Amino acid sequence: MRFILFLLLFISVTYGQINDKNFKEKINGGIVVTIFSAEWQDAEFDEKLIKGVKGYQDCKILRIKSEEAPKVVKKLRFRNFPSMALFYDGSKKETWKADMDGELDVSNKEIKGAIDDVLAEDVF
Numbered sequence: 001m002r003f004i005l006f007l008l009l010f011i012s013v014t015y016g017q018i019n020d021k022n023f024k025e026k027i028n029g030g031i032v033v034t035i036f037s038a039e040w041q042d043a044e045f046d047e048k049l050i051k052g053v054k055g056y057q058d059c060k061i062l063r064i065k066s067e068e069a070p071k072v073v074k075k076l077r078f079r080n081f082p083s084m085a086l087f088y089d090g091s092k093k094e095t096w097k098a099d100m101d102g103e104l105d106v107s108n109k110e111i112k113g114a115i116d117d118v119l120a121e122d123v124f
Contacts, residue, residue: 020068030089033059035082035084036078041081050108052108052112053112057115081098082102
């Protein structure tokens with residue numbers, strides 16, 4: 001019984017992670033806001049920042065540990081965390097990078113505006 005519980009926990013942790021191998025699959029299909037964080041930094045993510053964004057225009061929110069997806073982090077040129085990126089159908093549309101102090105200079109309203117802009121482009 002313990003083995004089965006351990007196996008279920010292992011599977012949920014292993015397959016629930018987003019990494020370099022499954023990143024493209026996870027961001028494909030609709031609006032996705034990704035939040036990259038690092039275990040080695042003290043930067044805390046402000047949950048109020050994305051309040052109301054999840055579900056807005058069917059937006060999905062993905063949290064990614066930078067250590068799990070180093071190739072993606074390098075390609076996005078994220079050096080400080082937390083940092084964010086907006087994807088639409090697998091294509092990067094916007095990034096918001098933290099400064100040296102781990103502060104993101106973006107608001108909830110700006111994220112929603114970026115989502116609206118991306119969707120407006122899709123009409124034409």
